[in-house]
Every structure is written in C-alpha cells, then in structure tokens.
Amino acid sequence: MKIAQIAPLTECVPPKLYGGTERIVAYLTDELVRQGHEVTLFASGDSRTLAQLVPCAHVALRLNPQVRDPIPYNVMMLEQVRQRADEFDILHFHIDMLHFPLVRECAGKTITTLHGRLDLPDLVPFYRTFPEFPLVSISNDQRKPMPPVNWAGTIYHGLPADLLPFQPEVAGGYLAFLGRISPEKRPDRAIEIAARTGMILKIAAKVDKVDQAYWEETIAPLIARHHNVEFVGEINEAQKAQFLGNATALLFPIDWPEPFGLVMIEAMACGTPVIAFNCGSVPEVLDRGVSGFIVETIEQAVECAQKARGLDRHLVRATFEARFTAERMARDYVALYERLSLVGRHEAFSATQTARSVSVLM
Structure with missing residues (x-):
C-alpha cells in the first residue's frame, strides 16, 4: 500500500528525548516499510526514518528558538499533504484535529489516531462537527468521554522487539x-x-x-x-x-x-x-x-x-x-487501512453507478 504518515512537528521522529506520539509514529512508519509498504513521512527535517521523508520544518519546533507559533508550520505541512493526497491509499494523521477542515473532501481515505486525553469538554462539539472522519483510539478507556463518533478501531501501541534489551537480573534494585x-x-x-x-x-x-x-x-x-x-x-x-x-x-x-x-x-x-x-x-x-x-x-x-x-x-x-510489539501494531493498522480502502472503493463505485443512472434518466 501507499501510505502517508503525518506526524506532529513539535518533536522530530523519533524524538531525541521526551515525546510519546512521535516515538510511536517512528516505530509504526519503519515497521510498515519493513513489511513492504511504500510509506511517506511528513515530519520535521531532522527526523530519521526508513520511509521517504517530506521535511515540513527545518528542525523540530520545540528545538527552534525562533519559532513563536507552531500553527503556521502545521498548516503549511497540511497544504503539502492536501496537494499530494491522491498519491496515497491512506492518509494516517497523528496531529489531533487541525487537519479536519483541510482534508474533509477525502475523509474516507484518512484515519486519525487520537493520542491524547479526550475528557475535555471542548472536544465534544468539535467531533460532532466532523462525524465522517474515521478515528482510532489507543485504549478502550480513552473512548469513554467521547460522543458517538466514527470509531474505526482500538490499536494498542507497540515497540520494536529489539529496542530495549531484556534484563533478567536487576543490577540497581x-x-x-x-x-x-x-x-x-x-x-x-x-x-x-x-x-x-x-x-x-x-x-x-x-x-x-x-x-x-x-x-x-x-x-x-x-x-x-x-x-x-x-x-x-x-x-x-x-x-x-x-x-x-x-x-x-x-x-x-x-x-x-x-x-x-x-x-x-x-x-x-x-x-x-x-x-x-x-x-x-x-x-x-x-x-x-x-x-x-x-x-x-x-x-x-x-x-x-x-x-x-x-x-x-x-x-x-x-x-x-x-501483546506490544511494533510488528503487531503495524499488522493491526494495515488490516484497518485495507478495510477502509475497500470501503472507500465501494463508495466510489456506488457513486459512479449512481451518477451513470442519473445521466441515463436525464
């Protein structure tokens, strides 16, 4: 599959220090490449990835003292994604909500993994405004505060199996x-x-x-x-x-x-x-x-x-x-991508058939 991963620009992918979302994007992206998919990563220019990198800021915004407002950089990144959207089978967003109005015309070929807390009252009217976007939760508990939305699945995070070595004996105690x-x-x-x-x-x-x-x-x-x-x-x-x-x-x-x-x-x-x-x-x-x-x-x-x-x-x-390897996480996402792609193709086919029928009737 041709997959776009859209990461936050706050930290590089993977982050040099703290940064959970960017770390997961890194593990998922590289594992998708290892599994044979064609992946493009939209992220900061200091990111390291096996995928094709589209640099959307010179360095991670948190590390750039000249950056006062991150929104312009994120909007510019989303414009690049919008212009290239037709190149991909799926657009996978990890940036919460900023992209919703900008890619609404192709919402059916997107998924958005929600990495943060959802018990904030301001989120309820927002997600009610954009009911067509497929959403992924990272735990079932995370879903509880949300209004009825288009949940596509719950996919737990995973790490590369060889990232952190097993330590059978405790040295520090x-x-x-x-x-x-x-x-x-x-x-x-x-x-x-x-x-x-x-x-x-x-x-x-x-x-x-x-x-x-x-x-x-x-x-x-x-x-x-x-x-x-x-x-x-x-x-x-x-x-x-x-x-x-x-x-x-x-x-x-x-x-x-x-x-x-x-x-x-x-x-x-x-x-x-x-x-x-x-x-x-x-x-x-x-x-x-x-x-x-x-x-x-x-x-x-x-x-x-x-x-x-x-x-x-x-x-x-x-x-x-x-339960928690990157290999398992990537397989779960690929299954979701394929399911959404089939639905999208079915909807496109149905729309084409409807248009043809209307044309004949006219």
Whole structure:
C-alpha cells in the first residue's frame, strides 16, 4: 500500500528525548516499510526514518528558538499533504484535529489516531462537527468521554522487539519513575512510596514550562527532603534501557485518565514489572500479577513494591512480546487501512453507478 504518515512537528521522529506520539509514529512508519509498504513521512527535517521523508520544518519546533507559533508550520505541512493526497491509499494523521477542515473532501481515505486525553469538554462539539472522519483510539478507556463518533478501531501501541534489551537480573534494585513532572503523573506519590519502603527512587523526567511552578513549589522540595530520592532529569533512548532494565519496578502512580502509558510497555520490554494506579488504560495494558500490579492506594503500592522482586521477569518480557510489539501494531493498522480502502472503493463505485443512472434518466 501507499501510505502517508503525518506526524506532529513539535518533536522530530523519533524524538531525541521526551515525546510519546512521535516515538510511536517512528516505530509504526519503519515497521510498515519493513513489511513492504511504500510509506511517506511528513515530519520535521531532522527526523530519521526508513520511509521517504517530506521535511515540513527545518528542525523540530520545540528545538527552534525562533519559532513563536507552531500553527503556521502545521498548516503549511497540511497544504503539502492536501496537494499530494491522491498519491496515497491512506492518509494516517497523528496531529489531533487541525487537519479536519483541510482534508474533509477525502475523509474516507484518512484515519486519525487520537493520542491524547479526550475528557475535555471542548472536544465534544468539535467531533460532532466532523462525524465522517474515521478515528482510532489507543485504549478502550480513552473512548469513554467521547460522543458517538466514527470509531474505526482500538490499536494498542507497540515497540520494536529489539529496542530495549531484556534484563533478567536487576543490577540497581531501585524503584523508577520515568516521564514528565506534572500533577496528573503524581511524582509526589512515587516519592511517598519510596519513603515508606525505604527503597531508592530514581526520577527520570522532563519539566515543561507549564509545570515549572509545580516542580519548584512541590516536587523539588520533596526530593530535597528525602535522601533516597534522586532526580536524574530527562534521558534519551540509550539511557532508558539501562534506567528501566536495572529497576526492581517502575512506578506509574498516575491520577488521570491515561490514554495508554507508553512507559509501561517500555518497562515490560526490559522485563521490569510495573506498579500502576488503577486509572485510564492501566487495566488494559497490565496483566495483574504477571507484568505488574494494579493498585488503588499508596498502602497497596508499598506492599507491591516488596512483592515486585518475586515476579518472573521472563514472563514480564513474554507478555510484552505477545501483546506490544511494533510488528503487531503495524499488522493491526494495515488490516484497518485495507478495510477502509475497500470501503472507500465501494463508495466510489456506488457513486459512479449512481451518477451513470442519473445521466441515463436525464
């Protein structure tokens, strides 16, 4: 198939540091190429891909200090996509909603994967305005707040099987927190769990500008008060393998409707079990007592932190391989692409036949 992947321009594909959506776009795009498809990636010019790259900004917008407003760059990218839309069997968008009015005439040959939270009230009237666009959720829980829309499927994220090496033995023996410092990610819970267990906690996370006050007023003072808590900062892919692989468990103490939680399957790929609070997608991703524990309270998390050493890391890795590889993710998307393409061809054929019938009657 001829497939266009349209990525956010905020980060390159894959991102150099933090960036879940761009990471998934990278894994999916390269795996589609490996499976024999002709793929074109619309992304920032500093992206690295096996596909044909269409550079839509010189570098990732977050890394360009001259960029004040990302919208013009995204609109210019979408104009390139619109001009070339006839070249592709499917247009796969990963940019939320900006493209809807610009490609409405070919909505039937698009899919849009929604990577973010959908419990925001402003989204309800928007998606009601564009009911014809096929949408993909990344967990079933993610769908709950939405009005009736054209759901094409739920496809879980996947990672290349060889991206993060399996670590059968734990070298560090610490608890890990990986992601972003923000109130909904609850690093304060992670610190409390570490304090109660006495285990070392290492926090590898970015601090966005919007969360700077939360970091300075809440989290940084907590870290300073606990000698067993270490702030590592933002880490890259190579550092992530060692960071997760040497941990006894990953703490995922979220307090929001997490759409997927990529870090959970990154830990599983290393053989590291996950201790996660029961929010959002967590029950869909974790197999209780196999790849980790699902908890409701700090007390339960503390108890499970002690139990995590007893889980079989080989089974944690096996769960990842069975459910969350990029190969599986790409196969699922190809099946969806083919189904949508068949529907599109059928609709086009029906429209042609109707037009011919009207012409004869006239």
